[in-house]
Amino acid sequence: HASINPFPSKTRHKKTSTKYGVSSAPVQAFVVSSLQRLEQQLLSAAETETVPSKKPIQLIFVFPGNGLKLKGIFRTLLKSEPVFRDKCKEIEQLFQKYSSNGILELSESEHVDLSNPEIAQPLLFTLQVALVTLLQYWGIKPIAAVGHSVGEAAAAHCAGLLSLEDAVKVVHHRSRLQAKVSGGKMLVVGNIPVEEVSVALSAYSGKVCVAAFNSPQSCTLSGDEEAISAAQKHLAENFKKRNIFLHLLNVPVAYHSHMMEPVLQEIKEYLTELKKGKPEIDLISTATGKAASEDDFVTGTYWARQVRDPVSFAEAIRTSVKGKENALFVEIGPQRALQRYINEILGTQVKVFSSMQVDKEYE
Secondary structure: OEEEOOOOOOEEEOOOOOOOOEOOOEEEOOOOOOHHHHHHHHHHHHOOOOOOOOOOEEEEEEEOOOOOOOOOOOHHHHHHOHHHHHHHHHHHHHHOOOOOOOHHHHOOOOOOOOOOHHHHHHHHHHHHHHHHHHHHHOOOOOOEEEEOOOHHHHHHHHOOOOOHHHHHHHHHHHHHHHHHHOEOEEEEEEOOOHHHHHHHOHHHOOOEEEEEEEEOOEEEEEEOHHHHHHHHHHHHHHOOOOOOEEEEOOOOEOOOOHHHHHHHHHHHHHOOOOOOOOOOOEEEOOOOOOEOOOOOOOOHHHHHHHHHOOEOHHHHHHHHOOOOOOEEEEEOOOOOOOHHHHHHHHOOOOOEEEOEEEOOOOO
């Protein structure tokens, strides 16, 4: 079960009509499980003086990628939020132009492999776009967007660069073609500088690569199944005195590695006719780590590169906060997959909120 969680802090600020942030009078926001609990929260808040922020809050939406838990994630919001439900149905209809499967039904099925990219990626995209639609309906709007791996499709649409139809087209062909090259593994490595991890893996050159630069202290490795297993044992032994974190992702494909190369030409061909929209907010590319340039997100060449090359998440996050004095991140997804990375990149003083509370149901 899951519920929407718009700012689980004690105080959030009422948004103004500008896209450049949220400001104005402080407004209390609560997540509660009963009317009695709400009454308690309101009484407590009435006795507490709130101090307005001196600087406008500047929201940055971050969109996580593969490896998230999606089973049953739509259930509560589909029942309780008409705006969310309508957007999900709109997206589902667009996907049904390519496949007859009902996306939302798949998230509840006991007999479907939700790690399959042809299922996981459309589900995640649907969830992310519907969440943003609901947040914006409530007046919560970002000034910038950053997507990690497949999260870039939802980020590009929510920024205004891709139409919903074209973003669905990207996700459909990207996931369909990636499913053709299943095999391999992905391993998250944490608590060790990425440079040291790269040096330690020199013996696995050509078989294991860095698929994502998550933070200065974390990366994701991708490659052949046997090589990843051997690398995991090697790293565990090499850094056993330094509290290394090692976690195998629940994905059937070695994303962002040499194993993507057989489908790159097809990705270029299927995604050639994408129409470029006018960006409404800043959009940062994690393929380059920089603000979106002329051809980013709207060419088959970009998406082929995006599938093969490593995710430059750390650099993209640094880029996203340049010139911003009071940035606050909201993670658009079912779990806090990126919070730790953002804090490792920018410092623990930077606030990162989740947009959902999983395993909690409020009725």
